[in-house]
Amino acid sequence: MEVFNNFLTGTITLFSDPVGILIFFGGVIGGMLFGAIPGVSMLTLAAILLPFTAHLSPEHGIMLFSVIYCTGVYGGAITAILFNIPGAPENAPTAFDGYPMTQKGQAGKAVGAAVMCSAIGGVVSCIIMMIATAPIADWAISAFGPPEIFALVFFGLAVASSVGAKTFWKGWLSILIGLMVAVVGLDPVGGIARYDFEMPYMLAGIHFIPTILGFFAVSEIFVQAEKKAIGSYKAPKMGVEFPTLKELLAHKVAVVRSIFIGFFCGILPGIGATLAAFMGYNEAVRWSKTPEEFGKGKLEGVISSETANNAATGAAMIPLLALGLPGGALTAMMVGVFQMHDMEPGPLVFMNSADLVWVVFAAMFFANLSIIFVGYLETKTIINLLRIPFQFLAPMILLLATVGAYAVRGLTIDVVVMFLAGIVGFFLRRSGYSVAGIVLGLILGKIGEQTFAQAMQMLHFEWSGYFDRPIALGLLLAGFATLGGSIYGSFFKKAKPPSANPAT
Amino acid sequence: MGNLRTGHLVEGAIWLSLSLFLYAYSFDFDNDIEIYKFGATAWPRTIILLMAIAAIGQLYHHWKYGDEVSGNIINAANDDGSEEAAHEAHHESLSWYLSTFALLVIPFAYMRVPDWIAGWLEADGSTLHVLRMVIAVILIGLFMTQMKRNMVGAILALPLFFAVMLEDIGFYSLAPFFIVGVMFLFGETRPKPMAAIMGLIYGLLLLLFVKILFVGLPIGNIRPFYDFGSWVVTVLQ
Numbered sequence: 001m002e003v004f005n006n007f008l009t010g011t012i013t014l015f016s017d018p019v020g021i022l023i024f025f026g027g028v029i030g031g032m033l034f035g036a037i038p039g040v041s042m043l044t045l046a047a048i049l050l051p052f053t054a055h056l057s058p059e060h061g062i063m064l065f066s067v068i069y070c071t072g073v074y075g076g077a078i079t080a081i082l083f084n085i086p087g088a089p090e091n092a093p094t095a096f097d098g099y100p101m102t103q104k105g106q107a108g109k110a111v112g113a114a115v116m117c118s119a120i121g122g123v124v125s126c127i128i129m130m131i132a133t134a135p136i137a138d139w140a141i142s143a144f145g146p147p148e149i150f151a152l153v154f155f156g157l158a159v160a161s162s163v164g165a166k167t168f169w170k171g172w173l174s175i176l177i178g179l180m181v182a183v184v185g186l187d188p189v190g191g192i193a194r195y196d197f198e199m200p201y202m203l204a205g206i207h208f209i210p211t212i213l214g215f216f217a218v219s220e221i222f223v224q225a226e227k228k229a230i231g232s233y234k235a236p237k238m239g240v241e242f243p244t245l246k247e248l249l250a251h252k253v254a255v256v257r258s259i260f261i262g263f264f265c266g267i268l269p270g271i272g273a274t275l276a277a278f279m280g281y282n283e284a285v286r287w288s289k290t291p292e293e294f295g296k297g298k299l300e301g302v303i304s305s306e307t308a309n310n311a312a313t314g315a316a317m318i319p320l321l322a323l324g325l326p327g328g329a330l331t332a333m334m335v336g337v338f339q340m341h342d343m344e345p346g347p348l349v350f351m352n353s354a355d356l357v358w359v360v361f362a363a364m365f366f367a368n369l370s371i372i373f374v375g376y377l378e379t380k381t382i383i384n385l386l387r388i389p390f391q392f393l394a395p396m397i398l399l400l401a402t403v404g405a406y407a408v409r410g411l412t413i414d415v416v417v418m419f420l421a422g423i424v425g426f427f428l429r430r431s432g433y434s435v436a437g438i439v440l441g442l443i444l445g446k447i448g449e450q451t452f453a454q455a456m457q458m459l460h461f462e463w464s465g466y467f468d469r470p471i472a473l474g475l476l477l478a479g480f481a482t483l484g485g486s487i488y489g490s491f492f493k494k495a496k497p498p499s500a501n502p503a504t
Numbered sequence: 505m506g507n508l509r510t511g512h513l514v515e516g517a518i519w520l521s522l523s524l525f526l527y528a529y530s531f532d533f534d535n536d537i538e539i540y541k542f543g544a545t546a547w548p549r550t551i552i553l554l555m556a557i558a559a560i561g562q563l564y565h566h567w568k569y570g571d572e573v574s575g576n577i578i579n580a581a582n583d584d585g586s587e588e589a590a591h592e593a594h595h596e597s598l599s600w601y602l603s604t605f606a607l608l609v610i611p612f613a614y615m616r617v618p619d620w621i622a623g624w625l626e627a628d629g630s631t632l633h634v635l636r637m638v639i640a641v642i643l644i645g646l647f648m649t650q651m652k653r654n655m656v657g658a659i660l661a662l663p664l665f666f667a668v669m670l671e672d673i674g675f676y677s678l679a680p681f682f683i684v685g686v687m688f689l690f691g692e693t694r695p696k697p698m699a700a701i702m703g704l705i706y707g708l709l710l711l712l713f714v715k716i717l718f719v720g721l722p723i724g725n726i727r728p729f730y731d732f733g734s735w736v737v738t739v740l741q
Binding site: 167168169170172173176179180183187189190192193194195218221222225226228389390391392394395396398399400402403406407410412415416418419420422423426431449452453456457461487490491 | 515519526529530533535537538539540541542543544547548551552554555558559561562564565608655656659660663664666667668670671675679682683686687689690691692697701702705708709713719720721722
């Protein structure tokens with residue numbers, strides 16, 4: 001009952017504030033559009049908006065990002081279905097069956113299924129998030145000290161190293177680049193300058209906003225430039241034909257299964273919705289009586305993937321809000337929004353800013369719900385917007401990123417850093433590295449080093465102190481087991497061709 | 505050599521050299537911290553060690569499996585087509601990398617060369633401004649002659665060139681040329697759509713950021729660009 005009352009309060013606060021309503025609908029439509037337009041993604045939009053959230057209240061800033069997260073995950077399904085270009089990593093399995101459906105002239109049905117299932121997965125996940133986050137945060141206050149947080153960061157990074165890059169080693173190197181960038185500046189204990197190369201600018205560290213903008217927004221433009229050079233950018237053609245209720249009801253088991261999978265994967269720091277979508281899809285194949293039909297345009301493939309990835313969005317907010325640890329690139333940017341308002345996400349947010357938390361929860365609930373209505377209404381508009389030539393979109397995105405990077409501190413060197421990060425990101429991406437891994441390393445690196453130092457001081461520099469802390473020990477062991485498994489796999493498991501489809 | 509190619513060796517060498525460089529530089533801040541016995545270097549050195557191990561592991565993977573994807577990871581998250589695009593566009597050759605590098609050097613030349621020459625000539629502020637403009641014109645000419653040979657390399661270098669000139673020329677004077685330049689490099693050659701889109705983007709940005717959000721953008725510090733930037737801000741605000 002308390003949860004329901006809090007939810008109602010959050011809803012009233014959200015919809016009684018005209019600015020909040022404007023930001024909510026801006027986030028819903030913006031997330032969908034940027035998720036849907038090939039060459040950009042919800043991460044591009046989030047990166048561009050990140051600097052400007054400093055001008056918003058913390059409620060509005062976090063709410064905007066959470067809404068973009070929910071609707072952007074759905075929006076990415078549109079490009080996955082129409083172009084075989086997943087808008088975000090979590091939409092990759094949607095393309096396995098969504099794109100073949102487009103080729104068979106059933107794009108409308110695939111998009112319709114994505115609309116329905118994204119909304120269902122997201123709404124259910126939000127309800128569980130509302131019920132579970134506060135108790136977890138309460139428990140975390142007493143059970144989670146610096147050793148546990150450090151151990152969770154280590155575990156999250158260990159898991160994240162096996163997602164997104166071409167090989168485990170490249171995934172690990174991506175994270176290490178991020179960790180190394182986070183080292184630049186003053187060390188968190190003694191205030192000693194590290195890797196400043198005697199440049200005053202470097203003393204404050206490399207700011208994460210230009211870096212994130214460079215790695216996501218700018219490198220994406222460069223990648224699209226290369227694709228354009230070979231003429232692989234094509235405008236889509238499709239009609240709109242949504243699936244019938246009967247068709248959707250026929251897949252109710254897949255929906256329920258994917259909600260469970262999505263939620264439990266989403267709660268893991270470091271991977272979240274990506275693993276959820278893949279596991280949702282893989283389980284659909286495993287449980288199917290006709291697994292051979294997957295990968296050839298089966299509606300259940302789209303349903304399973306899209307339900308699971310949206311079910312992970314609510315779950316991904318739990319480690320962020322309850323423990324202060326982001327699960328992916330977008331939640332990592334949310335940490336940035338908190339930091340710009342001199343706040344730290346974590347269990348204390350529930351005590352100090354309960355209003356903020358419930359406005360965000362209400363916004364996420366309604367954002368997922370609005371996917372059904374806005375998704376249906378906007379699909380045709382989105383299809384028309386997809387026809388905007390990329391040569392007109394590219395300068396706009398680059399200039400928005402420029403303004404975003406400059407506005408943070410009023411330094412043109414930040415713009416230079418952003419474009420350099422974009423160039424580095426471009427070369428790393430085309431070599432099979434993961435830019436999401438770099439950003440996760442960058443954000444978690446600062447938290448990791450600080451909590452490691454605090455933990456070691458708490459434990460009087462005795463590693464054996466971890467044996468008296470079962471949660472920290474368990475997480476460290478799980479992290480080492482994950483790394484050990486990945487290293488073993490990289491030595492002894494057979495490699496596969498880059499475009500291997502798990503369904504085939 | 506297994507499945508190792510020259511590119512793999514170069515990649516491995518870059519990672520190992522970077523690790524070595526970062527390790528050597530860490531002695532620069534190897535100071536004791538009274539309350540923390542690991543000091544300021546333990547964390548970065550651990551990362552460097554892991555980086556070197558991962559670089560060797562990566563070399564081993566290339567040696568055993570070549571360019572294939574690890575069998576134990578969720579790779580499709582990364583499968584954004586960038587590698588295939590690079591391969592299909594034949595942008596993996598040494599000559600392409602050299603040509604791209606040459607284009608990327610141009611913005612850095614603008615950052616450094618005028619100051620070197622001014623220092624050598626013992627020039628004052630106004631002479632330095634003139635010098636910057638002369639060198640900018642020469643470098644733009646050089647950029648334009650090089651860009652047709654390597655359009656993707658030019659797209660990488662143009663934003664960087666734009667960024668290093670922002671301080672001197674200012675956002676208001678430079679942005680229209682940047683918009684046209686990006687459109688051109690992306691293959692747009694029709695003057696009317698280019699002019700219309702340039703006006704639309706420029707107008708929207710000024711309206712949103714200068715008129716509505718009052719974001720202070722660089723106005724430049726060389727005349728007449730400085731005067732133009734100030735005039736735009738005065739008119740809009």
